[in-house]
Amino acid sequence: xxxxxxxxxxxxxxxxxxxxxxxxxxxxxxxxxxxxxxxxxxxxxxxxxxxxxxxxxxxxxxxxxxxxxxxxxxxxxxxxxxxxxxxxxxxxxxxxxxxxxxxxxxxxxxxxxxxxxxxxxxxxxxxxxxxxxxxxxxxxxxxxxxxxxxxxxxxxxxxxxxxxxxxxxxxxxxxxxxxxxxxxxxxxxxxxxxxxxxxxxxxxxxxxxxxxxxxxxxxxxxxxxxxxxxxxxxxxxxxxxxxxxxxxxxxxxxxxxxxxxxxxxxxxxxxxxxxxxxxxxxxxxxxxxxxxxxxxxxxxxxxxxxxxxxxxxxxxxxxxxxxxxxxxxxxxxxxxxxxxxxxxxxxxxxxxxxxxxxxxxxxxxxxxxxxxxxxxxxxxxxxxxxxxxxxxxxxxxxx
Amino acid sequence: xxxxxxxxxxxxxxxxxxxxxxxxxxxxxxxxxxxxxxxxxxxxxxxxxxxxxxxxxxxxxxxxxxxxxxxxxxxxxxxxxxxxxxxxxxxxxxxxxxxxxxxxxxxxxxxxxxxxxxxxxxxxxxxxxxxxxxxxxxxxxxxxxxxxxxxxxxxxxxxxxxxxxxxxxxxxxxxxxxxxxxxxxxxxxxxxxxxxxxxxxxxxxxxxxxxxxxxxxxxxxxxxxxxxxxxxxxxxxxxxxxxxxxxxxxxxxxxxxxxxxxxxxxxxxxxxxxxxxxxxxxxxxxxxxxxxxxxxxxxxxxxxxxxxxxxxxxxxxxxxxxxxxxxxxxxxxxxxxxxxxxxxxxxxxxxxxxxxxxxxxxxxxxxxxxxxxxxxxxxxxxxxxxxxxxxxxxxxxxxxxxxxxxxxxxxxxxxxxxxxxxxxxxxxxxxxxxxxxxxxxxxxxxxxxxxxxxxxxxxxxxxxxxxxxxxxxxxxxxxxxxxxxxx
Numbered sequence: 001x002x003x004x005x006x007x008x009x010x011x012x013x014x015x016x017x018x019x020x021x022x023x024x025x026x027x028x029x030x031x032x033x034x035x036x037x038x039x040x041x042x043x044x045x046x047x048x049x050x051x052x053x054x055x056x057x058x059x060x061x062x063x064x065x066x067x068x069x070x071x072x073x074x075x076x077x078x079x080x081x082x083x084x085x086x087x088x089x090x091x092x093x094x095x096x097x098x099x100x101x102x103x104x105x106x107x108x109x110x111x112x113x114x115x116x117x118x119x120x121x122x123x124x125x126x127x128x129x130x131x132x133x134x135x136x137x138x139x140x141x142x143x144x145x146x147x148x149x150x151x152x153x154x155x156x157x158x159x160x161x162x163x164x165x166x167x168x169x170x171x172x173x174x175x176x177x178x179x180x181x182x183x184x185x186x187x188x189x190x191x192x193x194x195x196x197x198x199x200x201x202x203x204x205x206x207x208x209x210x211x212x213x214x215x216x217x218x219x220x221x222x223x224x225x226x227x228x229x230x231x232x233x234x235x236x237x238x239x240x241x242x243x244x245x246x247x248x249x250x251x252x253x254x255x256x257x258x259x260x261x262x263x264x265x266x267x268x269x270x271x272x273x274x275x276x277x278x279x280x281x282x283x284x285x286x287x288x289x290x291x292x293x294x295x296x297x298x299x300x301x302x303x304x305x306x307x308x309x310x311x312x313x314x315x316x317x318x319x320x321x322x323x324x325x326x327x328x329x330x331x332x333x334x335x336x337x338x339x340x341x342x343x344x345x346x347x348x349x350x351x352x353x354x355x356x357x358x359x360x361x362x363x364x365x366x367x368x369x370x371x372x373x374x375x376x377x378x379x380x381x382x383x384x385x386x387x388x389x390x391x392x393x394x395x396x397x398x399x
Numbered sequence: 400x401x402x403x404x405x406x407x408x409x410x411x412x413x414x415x416x417x418x419x420x421x422x423x424x425x426x427x428x429x430x431x432x433x434x435x436x437x438x439x440x441x442x443x444x445x446x447x448x449x450x451x452x453x454x455x456x457x458x459x460x461x462x463x464x465x466x467x468x469x470x471x472x473x474x475x476x477x478x479x480x481x482x483x484x485x486x487x488x489x490x491x492x493x494x495x496x497x498x499x500x501x502x503x504x505x506x507x508x509x510x511x512x513x514x515x516x517x518x519x520x521x522x523x524x525x526x527x528x529x530x531x532x533x534x535x536x537x538x539x540x541x542x543x544x545x546x547x548x549x550x551x552x553x554x555x556x557x558x559x560x561x562x563x564x565x566x567x568x569x570x571x572x573x574x575x576x577x578x579x580x581x582x583x584x585x586x587x588x589x590x591x592x593x594x595x596x597x598x599x600x601x602x603x604x605x606x607x608x609x610x611x612x613x614x615x616x617x618x619x620x621x622x623x624x625x626x627x628x629x630x631x632x633x634x635x636x637x638x639x640x641x642x643x644x645x646x647x648x649x650x651x652x653x654x655x656x657x658x659x660x661x662x663x664x665x666x667x668x669x670x671x672x673x674x675x676x677x678x679x680x681x682x683x684x685x686x687x688x689x690x691x692x693x694x695x696x697x698x699x700x701x702x703x704x705x706x707x708x709x710x711x712x713x714x715x716x717x718x719x720x721x722x723x724x725x726x727x728x729x730x731x732x733x734x735x736x737x738x739x740x741x742x743x744x745x746x747x748x749x750x751x752x753x754x755x756x757x758x759x760x761x762x763x764x765x766x767x768x769x770x771x772x773x774x775x776x777x778x779x780x781x782x783x784x785x786x787x788x789x790x791x792x793x794x795x796x797x798x799x800x801x802x803x804x805x806x807x808x809x810x811x812x813x814x815x816x817x818x819x820x821x822x823x824x825x826x827x828x829x830x831x832x833x834x835x836x837x838x839x840x841x842x843x844x845x846x847x848x849x850x851x852x853x854x855x856x857x858x859x860x861x862x863x864x865x866x867x868x869x870x871x872x873x874x875x876x877x878x879x880x881x882x883x884x885x886x
Contacts, residue, residue, distance in 0.1 A: 122403060219469040221478030226409040235480040242483060260406075267469055274440065274470075275484045277744055296403065320880040321743070 002350040003079040007097040010075040012065075018072055018093040022101065022139060023054060024146040027085045040074075040091075042083060054091065056083065074098060088146045090139060101143045102151075108348035109147075110155030110185075111140045113168070117160040119189050120229035121215075123256055123300050125290035125373075128159055137167050144171075144178045153183040162192040169201055176207045183209040187254075190214040191233055193240030203247025211280065213252040214241055217261050219271035227260055245278050252281040257330075258293075258300040262307035269314035273321035282318055284311065285346070286329035289373040303379045304334040312336045332367045333383045333391075340366075340389070347371055357382040360392050409477075413459035417468075417475040420485065424449060425826035427863055432826075438488035439740050439829035440470040443870055492746040496755070498549040500802070501748065502762035504775055505540060505554060507532050507561035507568055509767055513593055513629045517661055517688055531564045532767040537571050539793035540765040545578055546798040551585040555613075557764070557775065562596050572608050589613050594641025595629060602648040609653075612645045614638055616656040616678070618664060618671035626661050642678060656680060660687050665707055668715035672729075676722075682730030685715050687857065690840050691779035705853050709860050720868065723878040730882050734865060738883035740830045741865065747886055750774065752832035752858070754816035759790065759807040769793040771801050773810070776836045788836055810835035813845040821849040827862045831855075 011018075027042040029049040040054035046064055048055065054072045057065055058081065065073060074091065076083065076098075083089070086104035091097075102109050113136055117128035147154070154175065162168050175184050184207060193199045202210075214237060218224040221234040228234075244251055253272060255261065261268075265284075272282060286304060287293055293300055304311075311327075318325045319342070327339060328346035335343060343366075345352075351372045358364060361384035370378060384392040424434040432449050435441045444452065444463060451457045452472070457464050459475065467473050471481040509530035511518075544552060554575055556568050572588055579586045588610040605612065616638055617623040623635040638656075645654045656678075658664075658671060668685070675683045687708045715731065722729045736749050750757025758773035765771055769792045772778035777788030788810070791801040801807070814833035816822035822831065837854050838847030849855040869876035 120403075220465055221468075221480070222409040222413060223406070225477075226404070226406045229403060231409065235478050238480045239483060242487065264465075267466075271469055274438075274744060275488065292403075316877065317880065320877065320884055322884050 002082060004350060005097065005099040006077050006080055007095065009077065009096050009098055010073075011091075011093045011096045012068070012071070012073040013093050014070055014072070018091075020090070020092050020094070021053075022088065022090045022143050022146065025056065025083060025085065025087045025089060026052075040089070042085070086148050088143050090143075101139075102147050104148050104151070106349055107152060108155070108350070109151065109153075110157050110348075111136075111143075112157050112159065113137050113140060113161040113171070114159040114164055116163050117158060117189075118163065118191060118230065119160065119233055121256075121292065122227055122229065122260065122296050123258055123287055123291075123293040125288045125293060126157070126159070127291040134164070134167070137164055137171060141167075141171055141174050144174050147179060147182075149179060149181060151179060151182045153185055154179070156184065156186040158187065160189055160191075161186060162188050162190075162198070169205060172202065172205050172207050172210065176205060180208055183211065185211050185213060185252075187213045189228065189233065189237055190240035190244065190251075191236040193243050194236040196243050196246075199240070199243035199247045199249070202244070202249060211250040211252050212244060213254050213283070215254045215256065216241075216268070216272070216276070217255060218264060219268045220264070223260070223264070241276060241279070250280040251276075251278075252283060253279045254283045254285060256285050256287060257304070257307060257311065258287045259302040260300065262302060262310050265307070265310040265314040266317060269317035273317055273323060277321060277323065279323065281324045281326065283326045283328050283346075284314065285327075286368075288329065288371045289376045290371070294373070294376055297377060301377055303381065304330055305379055305381045308334070308336055312339060315339055315342055327368075329368055329371065331370070331379070331382060332363050332389070333361070333385055334379055334381065337389060343368060345369070355382055358384060360384040362387040362392075363389065410459070412477040413475050415476045416455060417457075417459070417464075417473040419453065419455065420472055420474060420481065422472050423824055423826040423828065424453075427866060433863075433866060434472065435826045435829050436471055436485065437829065438471065438485055438492065438744065439746075440472075441741065441826075441866065442466055442470055442472060443866065488744050491744045492740075495746070495748055496760070498551070500547040500760055500763050501549045501551055502553050502555060502750070503540075503544045503547070504557045504762065504764040505532065505537065505561075505567075505571060506764060506767045506778065507556050507558060507571075508564035509559040510563045511559040511593075512563070512595060513560065513627055513634060515627045517626065517659060530559070530767055532567050532765075532769075534567065534570055536765075536767070536769040536793055537567060538574065539769065540771075541571065541575055541578065543763075543765070543771070543793060543798055543801065544575070545582055545584075549584070551587070553587045553589060555589040555591060557591050560593055560596065561590055562592050562601060565601060569604060572604075572610070576608065587611065592641075593627070593629075593634065593638060594645070595634065595637040597641050597644065602644060605645070605653075606648050610649075612641075612649065612654045614641065614654065614656050615659070616642075616674065617658050617661070618667060618674050622663055622667060622671070625663055626659070639678065651679070657684055658686060660685065660708060660711060665711050668711050669718050672715055672718055672722075676727075676729060681728070682732050682735070683715075683719070684732040685712050686733070687712075689776060689779075690837070691776055691783065705856055709857065712861070713864055716864070716868075720875055720878060724874055730885065734861070734879075735882040735885055737830050737861065737865060738879045739886050742880055742883040743886070745886060749832075751834060752830075754814075754822075754828070754831065754833040755811050756814050756833040756835055758788065758810065758836060759802060760811065763790075765793060771796070773807055774836055776840075780836065780840055785840075787839055810839070810845040814838070819846050821855075825849075825859075827859060830862050831858055 023040045025040045025042055027044055029047055033051055036051035037053045039052055040056050041052040043055055043057045043064055055068050056074050056076055058076050088102040090099045090101055114133050115129040115131055217227040224234040225231050241251055315325055325342050327343045345368050347368055352369045353372050354369050363385045386392050422434050422436050424432045427433045431443050433441050433443055448463055471485050474481050561568055590610055591613045594614050617626045620635040624632050627634040642654050672683055719729055719731045736747050739745055739747050748761055750761040762774055764775050764778050766778050771790045773788040773790055781789055790806045814835035816828050816833045822828050834854050835845035839845055869879050
């Protein structure tokens with residue numbers, strides 16, 4: 001797990017108060033002079049080119065700091081050592097805080113647009129808060145032009161991003177304008193697209209590579225509504241999906257696997273194959289034990305081994321219907337071997353870990369591993385596997 | 400925990416009862432019924448359950464309630480999105496109708512060097528060129544072909560043996576491709592041939608124009624040669640050599656084979672399937688004889704009854720299922736067509752098993768003399784003296800005369816299964832079709848009395864047989880799902 005923000009940093013801002021600012025970081029002393037004033041320079045080896053708006057130093061580089069007495073300086077804590085050329089950060093001098101918005105070296109960059117949500121899912125890893133946080137999207141839109149145009153994918157999450165209305169569409173337009181080659185993956189419950197005008201607005205933007213990841217938790221409306229704790233949500237979500245597909249938008253169906261959803265997984269798979277066959281991707285996802293998932297642990301937790309049969313049947317139904325299926329957040333040793341080709345290494349690098357039971361497993365580099373939060377509860381049947389996928393023989397027990 | 404409501408809260412609206420969505424039901428066996436909705440989804444249930452469901456007294460706590468709700472047989476006050484989804488599924492099935500005629504058959508010649516007693520076309524001796532299609536007729540037929548709005552056009556050469564008039568085949572292909580430079584259709588060609596007279600020049604031509612070959616293969620050599628006599632008694636050897644030659648020249652998947660069941664085939668279905676397996680085909684289409692042409696004259700059609708054919712079919716189907724269950728991938732194509740309707744949102748455009756009927760609007764046949772027929776079977780009927788389904792002639796009739804005339808629209812409308820007696824309330828209607836040509840030929844009526852209809856009886860038996868098989872074994876269901884999704 002790596003840190004994406006730090007507070008109580010040491011800021012040096014001589015002269016007038018420095019504003020809050022989103023800046024591009026560089027370690028290239030040859031950056032064109034006209035750009036430097038709005039960028040931050042990562043001081044690595046004592047070289048300090050002139051003209052940058054900010055200088056970011058690792059804590060121990062005090063000798064250098066002395067030479068920068070008249071410059072804006074931030075001293076970085078060790079956990080932000082990873083910052084590199086091309087990264088984008090938000091500086092808040094007033095609160096001596098820094099947030100990492102974008103890491104060029106990571107395939108897992110995402111922006112949380114709002115903490116507000118119109119669902120209240122039992123297992124939400126990012127519990128919604130009814131706050132006025134409209135400033136977040138302004139910052140994100142400001143950051144987009146600074147992001148490397150070779151970025152493969154950006155994620156957009158919430159809360160429910162579409163609650164931002166027109167500002168959400170502004171973000172998609174901006175992404176299309178500044179990052180036309182970057183796939184945009186938006187996590188939404190799709191409910192607001194029940195209004196065909198909303199779907200049409202998105203369709204007209206014509207983003208070249210936009211995917212909407214929309215959860216469908218059951219083939220039965222009342223069960224889905226229970227999981228998302230919102231009466232009527234299911235009908236809105238399904239109609240939203242239909243409206244989006246009518247506008248030729250790419251839709252991914254996301255199913256979180258837990259005690260309230262596993263039993264009807266085969267029926268859900270049949271429902272999807274019959275009614276939503278045009279979905280571009282189906283992702284079946286192990287539970288992340290964050291937020292409400294931890295609060296509702298007893299209602300939600302089931303060992304993945306105990307839903308193996310239902311999961312295998314569901315994946316096979318979808319795959320036979322020639323749908324594009326992925327398994328996220330599930331460990332190889334808990335899955336039927338026939339499902340390994342569907343299992344992705346899905347957990348963002350900054351929160352992916354392995355357990356002590358994984359010691360000696362030769363499939364770690366293929367396995368999804370665990371969310372850092374899995375320490376609260378994980379399967380007691382984690383087993384190290386050898387290179388061909390069979391359990392590593394326990395030397396002591398094997399005698 | 401008080402922040403979260405319990406499942407029971409969300410189940411509360413269910414207690415207010417439910418409304419039925421359109422469905423039909425038919426007995427499956429002594430104990431069970433099949434219910435289907437308009438999109439072809441099905442549920443198997445007992446009679447008491449069916450009665451409870453249809454009298455709106457099925458408790459919402461029952462597993463059957465969940466199944467019926469999930470498959471869109473009912474809506475309750477909790478959710479009505481089922482109606483949108485049903486409409487979408489129905490639209491998906493019917494959407495291809497708007498494309499209009501896709502398959503255009505050219506009878507290049509009636510001549511043939513085979514003399515098969517079951518032939519469904521009255522053949523002509525192979526030295527009489529008055530049974531050849533002329534270039535003038537072909538040009539007029541091509542005018543009609545390109546009047547069809549279908550973005551995908553398939554031109555199939557039929558006979559007789561169309562390769563006996565290869566110059567006409569060549570002429571039509573080249574002319575169609577020339578016109579298609581402006582038309583920009585997805586244009587494909589098929590030659591239905593017994594392969595006995597194929598040569599390198601023809602193969603070269605087929606390769607150049609990516610022409611598919613469809614041939615006849617009735618089974619092992621002795622059976623095939625008995626069914627398909629020709630001078631030299633070498634039909635089987637020539638077909639097999641032709642299949643190999645076509646595969647090397649055109650590609651493995653460019654050759655398809657069709658079999659016809661005769662009295663001699665009964666009891667030999669495994670051998671017939673084995674023949675297809677050993678010749679590296681991916682599947683077989685187990686077909687009964689049709690009541691047209693020579694097959695009627697020679698009494699071949701009466702060579703076996705429906706029950707014996709069904710035994711033959713199911714023995715073959717079960718053998719093929721066993722092949723799949725043991726890990727060998729092989730398809731029975733007729734079952735696959737039906738399963739696509741049962742298990743997917745799609746409806747295959749197979750002209751003999753679709754409603755409205757496929758005649759004219761799915762496929763059309765241009766006879767050697769320029770007469771236009773509503774289907775291949777229609778012109779076979781005409782060779783027997785019944786020109787009911789002759790829609791006009793390319794030289795004297797316009798596109799509108801032919802495709803919008805009463806000769807086509809009459810039988811299409813009369814036979815539409817959704818409104819035909821006994822079809823309109825049959826649970827299997829979503830899987831079945833309308834075949835006005837068959838019923839006219841056998842009962843002198845476009846609709847026909849279904850209890851007397853071999854078409855109805857045969858298909859009903861197959862629908863039941865397929866549902867029973869996938870119900871009794873989940874592994875068979877898995878095989879069927881794969882077949883269904885081949886399309």
